Amino acid sequence: MxxxxxxxxxxxxxxxxxxxxxxxxxxxxxxxxxxxxxxxxxxSKLNINGFGSAEIAKDKAYSNFFLKHFGYKVTEGKTFFSNKLCAKLSSERNIDAGFKFAKEELGFPVIVKPINLSQGKFVAKVYNKTEYYQVAKKILRITPGFIVERFYLGNDYRIVVIDDEVSAVYQRIPLCVLGDGKSTILELLQRKEQCCIANGRKKIIDFNDFRIKRKLQRQKLKFDSVIPENKTVYLLDNANLSSGGDGVDVTENIHPDFKKLAINVTKDMGLRLAGLDIIADDITMPMNNYVIIEVNGSPSLTHYAAIGEAQVKRVEDLYFKILKALENEQICI
Structure with missing residues (x-):
């Protein structure tokens, strides 16, 4: 269940x-x-958020526009579309325009991601023209638009807010394996998947993901490579837990500056429940350098809850507050 x-x-x-x-x-x-x-x-979708606000949060381009309008630091990027949608919109922002933007205005590497998909699907860090077109074409087969944005260094965090309260905060670490000096990457990855399933997470590692194979190639590695003991090998660039990433709970240590940021963003976007994804140097220190990746109006906490009992309790407390909020309002369904 x-x-x-x-x-x-x-x-x-x-x-x-x-x-x-x-x-x-x-x-x-x-x-x-x-x-x-x-x-x-x-x-994970409940009607705690208004329809319009939830739809805007779902669309990465629209939410970035409004976040920037409100004065928040957001990722620098532009949307580009399929030829069919370009014709409908009388727009010249097609796949070729996206490559020109990546090369001339941002500089490689860049992040290419679907405009309206979730859970890190098809989000990729691309280093050159060949990789750009491979990823962009894959995205356009399933959705009519994508975003090309600047790549930012830093740690990836999610802050979950319900009304005026921060309920959970965790660092998201991309899919990786730790070498033991004798096991292949494939064996380590299979063990990691079994561990995820044992902890209540569903089967989430796609062994045929083109991004994993490309990430290994960039490191001159293969699935049958044996990794030295205690060496970490990263297999994806995006840090979504739903793609096999790991979560490190920092709820007790988040700095008040970032708490205030997350609560204000949630309010300004017209949301009551939100998951704010940001890149920052250290979320436990006073806010200095940060950039907002996106705002999620229906954050899934299944993988976060798999970290341990304390996390399960936080998720239960969050949903208790959501139910009380729904009980105390007349919701149109």
Missing amino acids: PLVTSIIQKIAPQIGAIVVVDPEYAFVGHITFKNGNKACFSN
């Missing part, structure tokens, strides 16, 4: 709410609160 569903079913009786879940997959459900209010959920 999905984590969110199981948590909602666990918490609902505490506030006298009744939950009905679809019997086949348990991905969607309906909640009736004691006071008669009703709400629905679908996987």
